[in-house]
Amino acid sequence: MLSLSHSFALVARSVSKTYTPLLHYSSRFQSTAATRVVVRSTSQGTFTNDVIVRNKHNLLADEPTDVGGQDVGPNPYDLLLSSLGACTNMTIMMYARRKKMPLSGVTTSLSHSKIYREDCETCANDGPVKTGAKIDKITRVIELQGQLSKLDRDRLLQIAGKCPVSETLRRQNDIVDSLSAQM
Structure with a gap:
């Protein structure tokens, strides 16, 4: 984290x-x-x-x-997107440094919207979808700076999807709520 x-x-x-x-x-x-x-x-x-x-x-x-x-x-969604963007950049930079790629910088632009589940072109078919159900859509555009080959650029795009925050958001999560003891 x-x-x-x-x-x-x-x-x-x-x-x-x-x-x-x-x-x-x-x-x-x-x-x-x-x-x-x-x-x-x-x-x-x-x-x-x-x-x-x-x-x-x-x-x-x-x-x-x-x-x-x-x-x-x-706002809370800005913070969520900031976390994802920072994690994306850090993960890409770490990988590029380890592989000695000539990456000089990364800029990630993100946006969030709600879309109808049935309009999602990239979603896996998880069975029947309730009509009118909405899902969150995060769009991430990554700009890589440096003299990178197409192979390097393609690999870094794959690596972006492996950043820990990305993986957390893609997984089913368990959020446990409780009240603190009253003081």
Whole structure:
């Protein structure tokens, strides 16, 4: 999950300069080894949240103004796309360095939308689909910089799909919810 924390650090640069992160959090908001990210609502707005990563990196998450937020930070889907983009770039750069490919940089552009399952051209046929069911579609466009052969470029595109965040998003996941003990 190292790539996730790095992507939060990259996203943090875009947070409004007027935001001063809270430097001291009560121990109940401190993350532990098992809890790498803590997200806490703020009094700054209906949707504004402090995001604390490994007790080291702070940023704000928010919604755009057109849905009632203050737009002082990326929204949850922006953060998700940032994680995927950062992981993609890091994975490609690591592989290229290991294989001594002349890759000088990577830029990944991402977008998210909801589409009807029956309109998905790249989805596996998993059996009957409920009419009107929607799925999430993430589009990722990767720009490779450097004097790369077609073979290198094709291989790096394959490697992009193997980044850990990509693999996590493609798998069926288990999200376990619980309430903390009241204090």
